[in-house]
Amino acid sequence: MNPSCRVIIEEEKMRDKIGFDEWADKYDETVKETESASEYPFAGYKKVLGTIYEKINRYPLSSVFDVGFGTGVLASALYDTGHMIYGMDFSPKMAKKAREKMPEALLFQGDFHAGLPKALKDVKFDFAVATYSIHHLDDGDKVIFINEMLSRLNENGVMYIGDVSFENREKLEACRVRSGENWDPGEFYIVYDEFKKYFPEGKTNFTALSSCAGVTEIFK
Numbered sequence: 320m321n322p323s324c325r326v327i328i329e330e331e332k333m334r335d336k337i338g339f340d341e342w343a344d345k346y347d348e349t350v351k352e353t354e355s356a357s358e359y360p361f362a363g364y365k366k367v368l369g370t371i372y373e374k375i376n377r378y379p380l381s382s383v384f385d386v387g388f389g390t391g392v393l394a395s396a397l398y399d400t401g402h403m404i405y406g407m408d409f410s411p412k413m414a415k416k417a418r419e420k421m422p423e424a425l426l427f428q429g430d431f432h433a434g435l436p437k438a439l440k441d442v443k444f445d446f447a448v449a450t451y452s453i454h455h456l457d458d459g460d461k462v463i464f465i466n467e468m469l470s471r472l473n474e475n476g477v478m479y480i481g482d483v484s485f486e487n488r489e490k491l492e493a494c495r496v497r498s499g500e501n502w503d504p505g506e507f508y509i510v511y512d513e514f515k516k517y518f519p520e521g522k523t524n525f526t527a528l529s530s531c532a533g534v535t536e537i538f539k
């Protein structure tokens with residue numbers, strides 16, 4: 320990579336991190352507002368997190384790695400029902416909020432562009448979740464990251480990606496037009512009928528849960 324491109328990318332990441340820190344106090348409120356208005360990007364947020372919660376909760380006391388746990392909405396619900404929670408997030412303020420809800424969880428501050436926390440290199444998880452977080456990686460980097468995550472799951476492990484995502488490009492385009500200037504052109508959403516080709520047949524599944532969101536399952 321050209322060194323000047325690397326500098327620009329590093330500066331963008333730093334801005335993102337500061338942006339998430341600034342958002343931390345109001346994050347849950349913003350989500351509620353756009354969810355209850357059924358608007359992009361958070362229309363269906365509760366259903367997305369609730370669907371993943373139900374699927375994992377069928378397996379009591381499992382270990383779960385949360386990528387970009389934010390204020391810990393999903394992770395703390397799983398924590399409260401007895402699951403062992405690990406996670407990473409690069410925003411110190413988001414991490415502080417999450418730690419208050421999950422004092423015993425192993426939460427790391429770090430950037431997922433650099434992969435998983437090195438301190439967990441020998442730990443395997445039953446499930447991985449990424450809700451509204453890895454859209455910061457383009458398809459190529461997402462696939463690399465997901466494969467790294469899958470390699471760290473126990474046999475029969477599953478990664479759940481709950482996010483703005485679409486069955487096909489027509490649905491993404493319709494949402495982009497409807498959302499007007501709210502649409503974020505700098506995020507990379509899963510378009511499932513294009514994305515599934517990166518994984519073996521039968522190893523992925525997608526469920527649409529609102530006009531702009533769904534859950535992608537990737538089986539180890």
Ligand SMILES: C[S@@+](CC[C@H](N)C(=O)[O-])C[C@H]1O[C@@H](n2cnc3c(N)ncnc32)[C@H](O)[C@@H]1O
Nearest residue numbers: 339387388389408409410413430431450451452
């Ligand atoms: C929109 S919030 C989603 C939070 C939570 N998962 C949820 O569903 O409410 C995105 C989270 O991902 C984190 N994040 C974004 N880019 C990241 C990166 N490159 N490395 C680590 N965390 C990142 C942000 O700090 C933020 O907490």
